[in-house]
Amino acid sequence: MNLPAAATWGRLQTFLAVYEGGSIRAAAEALHVTPPAVSAAIAALETALGTALFTKSGRGIVATDAGETFASYARKLLGLLAEAAGAVHDADRGRLRIGAVATASEYVLPRLMASFADEHPQVELSLSVLPRDELFALARDHAVDVVLAGRPPRGSGLVTRARRANRLVLVGRPGRDDDPLTSTWLLTGQGSGTRDTTLSLLSRLQAAPPLLTLGTSGAAVAAARQGLGLTLVHEEAVLGQLDAGELAPYAVPGTPVDRPWHLCTTADPTAASRLFVRHVSDPARVGTAAFHTRSRPKG
Structure with missing residues (x-):
């Protein structure tokens, strides 16, 4: 079996479901098919490629080096097909x-x-x-x-x-009188542009305040309202809370940040x-x- 014939839309989706779910059973549940159907789809791709795409790891499976490489192409192929479906x-x-x-x-x-x-x-x-x-x-x-x-x-x-x-502003509970650069700074999660901007700003200011990661911007703002620290946030997201006096702006060099x-x-x-x-x-x-x-x- 050659790859163009084997790499159907359904098999590529199945491959990615296994890749992301870490098991045949998880993929079958996500796709609402039987585990043997998932196994057959993976076997067809492996036969066409002439290499194993997964290997056992504990109770699940993980991608081989070939599987990792194929995953990148599978995402692009499915993305292009979906794009084509709309583009016509x-x-x-x-x-x-x-x-x-x-x-x-x-x-x-x-x-x-x-x-x-x-x-x-x-x-x-x-x-x-x-x-x-x-x-x-x-x-x-x-x-x-x-x-x-x-x-x-x-x-x-x-x-x-x-x-x-758009601007990022530094906000916290009203009435704080401590130095913003020594107060706790509340961060969004990894991969967030606001987090990267915050850390870059602190680096430029040569400041090393305590840091607390709270995941989402909403969680960081809620924590700032309760006095847990200060957070850099999109101004549009807190205009109402600033107007209501629930939050107050705090100034440090380099803020507000144009983003x-x-x-x-x-x-x-x-x-x-x-x-x-x-x-x-x-x-x-x-x-x-x-x-x-x-x-x-x-x-």
Whole structure:
């Protein structure tokens, strides 16, 4: 059996389910098929490739070196196929897979997506909310069409199509009188752009305050409200709490930090992606939430 014949959509999905789930049984449950069907799909791929893709490890299985390599290609192949399924339709009848970091998904995207859906109801929309680094990886693998996050890393092959101003501000419980640079700083999780910006800022200031990782921006803000420390956060996410006096801004050199939102695609975006970028960059359609396209730096 040759690989083009063996590498069907279903078998590639099955392979990735095993790869991510760590067992035949977990993959079968996720895909709602029987374990023998999963085993048969993996066996067909291994026969076509002439190498083992998995090996036993404890009670589960792990990918071999060949399996790790194949996983990267499988993601790209499935991503391209899904992209192609949407691309064959007209832009306003296609598919748009959006990826966004958590803060953008809560405070930036809802108005934009609602406006776009009202004007283009035939476009099939989906949203993935993940840390920045994971989103950029998905975009490179063609698993999402548009990413809303910070600036894409250099060499990623991703292109910023539009930007919108955004600031990170340092906030904490009102009434603190201790030195911000010796207070505890509350961090978001690994892979977060806000975390990286916070650590970079502290490094430039040659400050080494206690650090506490709380995972999400929402958890860090909630902890700051309770007086556990200070956190650097997107201003849009805390405007209401600042206005209500539940949080207060604190100043250290280098803050607020300008961190524009970037709307990114691959170098060859789908028609639906281009339609979305045009829509959200039109003030007549989205008002003050509009992005601008004057600068298009490559990642």
